[in-house]
Amino acid sequence: MKRAADPSGLDPFEDAATRLKAQRMGMWLFLASEAMIFAGLFVSIAVVRVVWPDGAVEASARLDKGIGTANTAILLTSSLLVAIGSAAAKAQTPRKGLVAAAFAGAAGLGLAFLAIKTGIEYRHEFHAGLIPGAGPAFPIDTPGAELFFNLYLAATGLHAIHVAIGAAVLAGAALAVWRGWLKLPANAPEVEFCGLYWHLVDVIWIFLFPVLYLVN
Amino acid sequence: MRADGAIPVWPEAISAHADSVDALAIGFFALIWTLALPIGFAIVWFGWRYRRLNEDVDRKQRHHGLTWLELSWMIVPFLLALVFFTWSALLFRDLHRPPADAREVYAIGLQWMWKFEHPGGQREINTLHVPAGEPVRVIMNSQDVIHSLYLPELRIKQDVVPGRTTSLWFRADDPGSYSLRCAEYCGVSHSRMVGELVVMAPAAFEAWLAGTEAGLPLARAGEALFRELGCSGCHGANAAVRAPGLADLYRRPVPLASGETVIADERYLTDSILMPESQVVAGYEPVMPSFQDVVTESELVALVAYIKSLSGREGERE
Amino acid sequence: MTDPSQERPSRSENFWTARETALSWFLTTDHKRVAVLYALTLIATFALGSVGAAIVRLELITPAGDLVSAEAYNRAFTLHGIVMVFFFLVPLIPATLGNFLLPLMLGAKDLAFPRLNLASWYVFVIGAGLAVAAIAMGGLETGWTFYTPLSSVYADGYVTLAILGVFVSGFASIFTGINFIVTTHTLRAPGMGWFQMPLFVWGMYATSLVMVLATPVLAVTLLLVIAERAFGIGVFDPAIGGDPLLFQHLFWFYSHPAVYIMILPALGVMSELVTAGSHNRIFGYRFVAFSSIAIAVLSFLVWGHHMFTSGQSMYGGIVFSFLSFLVAVPSAVKAYNWAATLYKGRITLNTPFLYALSFIGLFVFGGLTGLVLASIAVDVHVHDTYFVVAHFHYIMVGAAVTAFMGGLHFWWPKITGRLFNESLGRFSAVMLFLGFNLTFFPQFVLGYLGMPRRYHEYDPDLQIWNVLSSAGVPMLAVGYGLPLLYLGWSLKIGEKAGRNPWNAAGLEWTTTSPPPEHNFPEPPEWEGPAYPYPVGETEEPQVQEEAQPKPEREA
Secondary structure (H helix, E strand, C coil), X not given: CCCCCCCCCCCCCCCHHHHHHHHHHHHHHHHHHHHHHHHHHHHHHHHHHHHCHHHHHXXXXXXXXXXXXXXXXXXXXXXXXXXXXXXXHHCCCCCHHHHHHHHHHHHHHHHHHHHHHHHHHHHHHHHCCCCCCCCXXXXXXXXXXXXHHHHHHXXXXXXXXXXXXXXXXXXXXXXXXXXXXXXXXXCHHHHHHHHHHHHHHHHHHHHHHHHHHCCC | CCCCCCCCCCCXXXXXXXXXXXHHHHHHHHHHHHHHHHHHHHHHHHHHHCECCCCCCCCCCCCCCCHHHHHHHHHHHHHHHHHHHHHHHHHHHHHCCCCCCCEEEEEEEECCEEEXXXXXXXXXXXXXXXXXXXXXXXXXXXXXXXXXXXXXXXXXXXXECCCCCEEEEECCCCCEEEEEEECCCCCCCHHHCCEEEEEECHHHHHHHHHHCCECCCHHHHHHHHHHHCCCHHHHCCCCCCCCCCCCCCCCCEEEECCCCEEECCHHHHHHHHHCCCCCCECCCCCCCCCCCCCCCHHHHHHHHHHXXXXXXXXXXXX | CCCHHHHCCCHHHECCCCCCCHHHHHCCCCHHHHHHHHHHHHHHHHHHHHHHHHXXXXXXXXXXXXXXXXXXXXXXXXXXXXXXXXXXXXXXXXXXXHHHHHHHHHCXXXXXXXXXXXXXXXXXXXXXXXXXXXXXXXXECCCCCCCCCHHHHHCCECHHHHHHHHHXXXXXXXXXXXXXXXXXXXXXXXXXXXXXXXXXXXXXXXXXXXXXXXXXXXXXXXXXXXXXXXXXXXXXXXXXXXCHHHHHHHHHXXXXXXXXXXXXXXXXXXXXXXXXXXXXXXXXXXXXXXXXXXXXXXXXXXHHHHCCCCCCCHHHHHHHXXXXXXXXXXXXXXXXXXXXXXXXXXXXXXXXXXXXXXXXXXXXXXXXXXXXXXXXXXXXXXXXXXXXXXXXXXXXXXXXXXXXXXXXXXXXXXXXXXXXXXXXXXXXXXXXXXXXXXXXXXXXXXXXXXXXXCCCCCCHHHHHHHHHHHHHHHHHHHHHHHHHHHHHHHHHHCCXXXXXXXXXXXXXXXXXXXXXXXXXXXXXXXXXXXXXXCCCCCCCCCCCXXXXXXXXXXX
């Protein structure tokens, strides 16, 4: 078995299947690494819940479960759109309009999530003194409550940054597919990887939501 | 070098625990050589015998692995490790079991000094006087960053962590003056956060206590604070608000509203002052405010000492 | 198969000269050139870190704080720690030897993601640049462990900037780790199964797992410190609702595995040096390979042994102590298997092998003193003293850097195509071993005598041991500095090396020295076991210049 000479040298693979396998594996490792960023925060939150259960319950009760549920629904819907888009990209006869529309829709939902999170939820919490800043003093005396809220801010803030990046990636992918910069089905894996990133962002939220909002 | 010109190779040991730690350390010394020497011998011997130019050796029938040999050098170190682990864990357990009659001293670590306070109100900075032959328990808080109280001649140290109470105990046997250091890096003058542990014969120690100008005894200072801060309004005998009584509380089990039971040790008392809602006593309302930003570390120590003085045992000794 | 002499590449085919512009270096995707870029960067960071070490050792010659102020001293050891750990030791072997050799050993043209590899270097340089900027503007005095609330509230200096540098450089590790794992899975030469790979590759694989999974935890921890320091989001400072021990848990969850990021590649290098030096197959291949994985897995479970005196629960301490003792088992497997590999070997005491032997000594001693620290009762005494300093220098510097030096000499002819001066090489190896022990052995004594680490002034009784320790530094300087000279010199005057000057097995020795731009003129294949050194006493020592190593490649 001989490999064809490749003067450009950029590509160490001899066939497309191996290349795709490598890209997919690299993507999953990247996602695993991203997940570990949040794992540190999850463990910290778990520690607070074990060591100061009363503080965690009391702090969690101050979170707006309605907004949290709405945002969860928004992200789940966006993931569904992304799944539809990815499937359409991989289909035998790819439908680039559907892919672009689904991804653009998901990116829009991501922006809606961010608007609700920062524009409404954080603003209320800031005015109640729940998250640090120039607002009023922290209102709960129970130990662990303040740490819980600070970790809440760190975790959801970091997640929001990921949502913003993910929405930009999806919007970019939608545009690229629509304009034909990404060709289907040849570039279907790239489209799929953009979708995978969004699924990760979504899955992290699926874990964050109960850990933060539903403590009792 | 020491003043007498001798080169120090081993630190003095002034407690039974220190002797046990030394015995374990010497055991490790033996273990290290037991495990390392076979490797050294093998390397030197094989290295010489199978040198490239030596053609008089049999190089046929090489082994590229022997399962029994592999297993033996996994199992033997494992068993040896197990022995040493058990030995050391038992010793470590003793460190966590202070005798009930231990004399107590309060310590506060701050950038960059150690403040000690005896129950009788004698205060010292960077020097700690203790009686020989008696168990002593040091109860520690930090005012700023993490420090660590290190008494090398006793082979013990314990971090002093802001926001929580830690403690260590020892029974020093030999009177004399020994080192006391901060072992956790705590900022610019970390290496100057050192002092002296003065171990005195019991009679001499009592004389020292009596002859040292005592501030208000700690418990008495705490009592004053107790009234000043209004604690007595609720916890006092004729209080209007119903709050748990504090008499004879120290070291007693306390049933909590959560259904658990805790022993009312220093950590519990400190936590209850700073974070009253964390462990509410069963049958009471969580109405007590936090004193987190109201009392200083030294005031806190005094309050805890006062509450402890309300228990019978503490009263007997004073 | 073509005649080897006809395969000798023309000058333009070797990776150093294939493209000549400076830009071709800064835009290269060739793993070998990226390795060279990394190596040059690490020489600079090593020099910077050494300055910090030199100030520390000079100051400690006398017990009084008379050479520099306490503040300057604290900044010096912080500089030394941060630069050496995050910007030298962590990338040392993976980014240089690993980058250079992994594709060659697997028979690949390059790493799976060549551009990601180059990006890793740029990210690393940016991170290092931020840290160096923090140091150049005046530095910081937190110690490399950044313990809170000292680092997040109390310490002066450019803490945020330095932490940002460490944070950024973490992504370089993650990129390298992803690249190595995927390369190992997808780019092995036809016929090379997992248990036919060189053990260096196993070491890099285990390292990469730790890099990918542990580094993100450090990243988020450092972000939280920045959030607390810059924005007052209290996570670690109890005065604003935080918990200082939470930081230690998170920090050591990365930083203990980080030590294994430094030592696992070294263990891999060692297996190569020992097999080549004794011209024998490794004893117990699978045990050695799996011990790397075992060490990587255990590394995630022992972080609490840094916290025996922190006030964590007694049972927590005992569990972490037990798990730490377990690390002894896979480590012992390695050491005994290397010794057994010498049995019936054909041993040449050349420079790489000398480094290998001194590695075994330092690793065994450093590892066994680790057992002393794993036992809680003794650790309570020696924790945060020079005993710990001595122990981790034996592992992270004594063992890891010695393995790197051994590997550098071993593969130098492959990398540059030149032979170095063997006498100077042996002299340097011996100097390094002696100088290292003179510097760090006294620190074990100092630690047991109770000298805490990070002390600017100390008890005058302890001066003699500090003087001895400082006296080792010039020897260490020779041990590290001399190779720079004669290796550099060999580029000009060194004898041409040929493909396989050590007559070693492994695919990297089948290509020309230095390798051409895409490593192999024809894609290699592999057959038979790893390290197929000939068995039997009758075979001639194969010293022909262009000997075709085993296994024979099939055309």
